[in-house]
Amino acid sequence: MTDSPRPNGNRRTPLPPASPPGTATSRTDTPRTDTPRSGASSSKKRRDAFFDNAKYLAIVLVAVGHFWEPIKGDSRFMEAAYTVVYAFHMPAFIIISGFFSRSFDMRPDRLRRLITGVAVPYIIFETAYPLFKRVVDSDPGQEISLLDPWYLTWFLCALFVWRLTTPIWKAVRHPLPLALGLAMLASVSPQIGDDLDLQRVLQFLPYFVLGLCMRPEHFHLVRRRSVRILSVPVFASALALAWWAEPRMTTGWLYHRDSAQELGAPWWAGPVMMLVLFGCSLLLTACFFAWVPGRHMWFTALGAGTLYGYLLHGFVAKAGEYRGWFEPSVLHEPVGAVAVTVFAAVLVTFLCSLPVQRVFRFALEPRMEWAFRRDAAEPAREREQREKRAKQEAGETRESREAQEQVSA
Template sequence: MMNPLRPHGQHRAPLPPTQSSANGVPSPRSPQNQPGEHASSRAAAGTGAGNRPGKQRDAFFDNAKYLAIVLVAVAHSWEPVKGDSRILQSFYTVVYTFHMPAFIIISGFFSRSFDLRADRLKRLLTGVVVPYVVFETAYSLFKRYVDHAPDQEISLLDPWYLTWFLCALFIWRLTTPIWKLVRWPLPIALGIAMLASVSPEIGDDLDLQRVLQFLPFFVLGLCMKPEHFRLVRRRSVRILSVPVFATALVVGWWAVPRMKTGWFYHRAAAQELAAPWWSGPVMVLALFSCSLLLTACFFSWVPGRKMWFTTLGAGTLYGYLLHGFLIKGGEFGGWFDHAWLERPLGEIFLSVLAAAAVTLLCTSPVRRVFRFAMEPTMEWAFKRDSAEIARGRDRTAGQGAPEREKVSA
């Protein structure tokens, strides 16, 4: 199918036959097609400039990103109402075990060809850094004025709510060349995550605890090959995933009163969770294993054919960053305070509402409106690459040569 990336980074393989959408949660851009989601949307439709035959989007990855973003939004809608509901808390725990790892693994997989070439650095800035600055500012102002919190500061060093993923993606992607160079990338990344789990001194700057504790999933994605995804999509794996998820729900129900939810957020050291220091590395390894197992089960259920929601996979960055305003607006406005929402029918209603809302936020009209903030071109901000200029001159010269020959004939 393609030349796989070798684990030690000795040979860089091309991306799979897909063009991912913009950088961001849960919707990482393909390093070869980062300029904007609008370009990738044209490619998905089989039209547009620069679209080559055979370079179509892989429906599996778009389906996976869409389903994962729905789980993210649904889980966020559960937070204000889960209260003492042990069943809902067990579902919440299970979903939090794998929904972000799934996104991060896909992000790493589509970062395999990233290097420090000028055009890719530009796309990293416009596709990750600019949205981070815009939405970190927007969320801080939203909390200040809607929640009446005048002490809420705008700090680009302290990500608030959803923006931590953009900060993490920027750091992970910048370190990609290193992970492709070292001999044992995944064990090293796990070692770093384990050390972070016993280092409360790291603090909240850039949400480094999350950056480091989620790092192994990104590095795993870098090391993965297309056949690994095909492996987990076999019918036998799909069938085995049913009892695995059922067992996970039982374990989640058992763990609710015995385990702090903070472990699943990966944003605190063991000492900050009032646990002995040695439990940090143990939990990192245990949760990594559980997350990997449930993520494999999730991937096994993702359809590989084109579905009605496949095209929405190109807009998961939009759904991710925008749905937070609905969730936080509901919390600030007291929308979740109604007692009936804490009953089974109310929880189902919230789940359906959250899924519908994030689906709408992934659609093309919404992407067109907010593209200026999430996928700006910003050609005015960068110098033109001399190599790109030279290639343009060569193309112009090549096109003019036949004309000269025709005239001389």
């Protein structure tokens, strides 16, 4: 794929293989693509714009959904829009996370990145959110528990478990049916409890495993112009269906955090709803990917900071809930809903920006070299990478010189 796709949506250059995964949104999570230099045949590695764009747009929808929740009230249209957004925004994000976890193994350097990029942020924010509630909401009884993910931290807990089990999913013959089976069993198992939010870990697991099974060409299938055109009536139909279902179905099914019995439904409804929602989510996710631009946009660079936007916007959303910022009636009217939507999008965009990343990197991407033993094979890998870069630079210099000689001739 190039930075600017062809107008007809066909004949794109295949995506390159994914690079080794880092954190959920770290700079190593996005594969790089070769972009030709002007006046030379050599190329330099750049991040693939499509995945950064997809991550940024997905995290904007996550923030918008959280800010819609306290203002949707009795508005049937707002509830329908909220349902549609919640049906695919986290599945899309989780599929991308799975796609970039394909090369994860138990190599020491990758385990270190998993700890520093997922486990450590989980501990920090799982502590910070309850402390924030104690101060802002004047709730001294709010407990800190690393076993009970609070608000947004469930995703870090789930990602840690999913990545650790990646070698298993790569080893079994039919990983996706197995993951779906586990998710269906979880939907009828209220005894699982809330520890580590295992209901969400298991019920969202199929999306992560699907990402592991996907190849670059699968993303091309949904990014054709025909799919982009068909996605318009699909989204319109989904909105109409959500409007019809609003008084007939609880949105609790979309959160995947409770069993069927806990939602007041018969046990057999759990597996059925799991399969129905999985199919609907995949359809809407495909439509979402169809509209994600593949070229470099003004927000592409923000895709590297989506974990920052995800975890930090929660403090603002919760502060509004604690302080009653969403109570004015004007916010529950169409004009107010639009204003809240714009505010949420601007807020998460700012929180994904480079200055914010620099300030909070100590919490979300700490290096922590002092905490780990040096891998004996790491110097050899670093030396190999240096030699590879030196050969590449030498080749680029030679090709550039030859090109200049041909121009001079």
